[in-house]
Amino acid sequence: MEARILRLNMAGQPIEWISWKETTCLYARGLIGWTLGGEVKKARGGYSRLTGLRTVISLPAIIACEGEKLAPMRLNPPLTNPALFARDNYQCMYCGKTFPYDALSRDHVHPSSRGGKDRWENVVAACKRCNQHKGDSLLEETHLELLALPYRPNPAEYLALINSERIRGDQMAYLKPQFSRYTPPGKICA
Incomplete structure (x- = not known):
């Protein structure tokens, strides 16, 4: 799986996961204000006619972007089944057993x-048996x-939930201090 790069706004608030190609474009446009973490990838470009040297950009695990259009923080993360099931650790919140996604x-x-509303505070992961029984x-x-x-x-927890399979240690180290103190232990990858 391709490693993702954590994009922040200039205040250091987590915004989204982006690809190395998107990150390279942000570098080319001069929109990266500061970086953190280890190298995710080296992006190689063309060769200079004048020097014969190839362009190489070292892409870090975490970038902060300048510009109003690139900085909105998502305060209310979208409710999706993949994020919900990850939040509940793939465990039925009624019988306590762990299940595969399907x-x-x-x-x-x-x-x-x-x-009842379809919102985070009113939904839980449930095995099909318990959900049918509850009706x-x-x-x-x-x-x-x-x-x-x-x-x-919160936004940091959500980003960890939707990328838990591919998150790097340096990215998690950045996000984890921003998790809510109410997040149950073990609910988001360590």
């Missing part, structure tokens, strides 16, 4: 059929109990 479903703690019932109408309360990840 065996999980999104459960609305307060059912949408009864006015459109409220928790107090069943024998089921939540193992952990649902929460909305």
